[in-house]
Structures are given as C-alpha cells and as structure tokens.
Amino acid sequence: MSKVRVLVGTHKGAFILSSDGKREQWDVSGPYFAAGDLPSQGSPVDPDRLYASQSSGWSGQVIQRSDDGAKRGSR
Numbered sequence: 001m002s003k004v005r006v007l008v009g010t011h012k013g014a015f016i017l018s019s020d021g022k023r024e025q026w027d028v029s030g031p032y033f034a035a036g037d038l039p040s041q042g043s044p045v046d047p048d049r050l051y052a053s054q055s056s057g058w059s060g061q062v063i064q065r066s067d068d069g070a071k072r073g074s075r
Contacts, residue, residue, distance in 0.1 A: 007050065014052050016070060032070040 006017040013031025033052040048069040054062045 005047070009052065014050070014070070016050075029070070032066070033064045 002021045004019045004021065004023055008015045008017060008030075010031070014033050015028060015030035016032070018027045018029070019025060032050075033054060046067070048067060050066045050070055052064040054064060
C-alpha cells in the first residue's frame with residue numbers, strides 16, 4: 001500500500017503529516033524551520049527533500065532545505 005505525506009506550512013513552522021494509503025491514522029512531526037510564516041514544498045524527484053521559504057524582518061527572505069525529510073531538524 002502506498003504512503004501519503006502532507007506538508008503543511010503555518011505561522012509556527014512546517015509540519016509533516018504521514019499516513020498509509022488508508023489514511024485512517026496520521027503521524028504528525030514538526031515544527032521544522034520555525035521562524036514565521038512558512039510555505040513548504042516537497043521535491044517530486046526525491047521524497048526526502050523538503051523546501052521551505054521564510055521571510056522575516058531581521059534576516060529577510062531565506063530558503064531552507066532538508067535532504068533527510070527533516071529528521072535532523074532544520075538547516
């Protein structure tokens with residue numbers, strides 16, 4: 001059965017919701033890249049690669065990337 005992953009960007013950071021194909025139970029992990037509004041996107045080529053765009057008054061626009069599905073936190 002296939003796996004389902006939903007990437008959610010919020011004011012608090014990025015969250016990953018994971019389930020099997022039945023979608024009866026969900027695992028929620030995060031927040032990742034916590035620092036403000038956060039649109040997030042997964043790579044269609046590599047399912048473990050995540051991108052997140054952040055914007056703050058202090059550091060401006062920043063693109064974050066994780067190559068391990070955010071297992072080691074944000075980079």
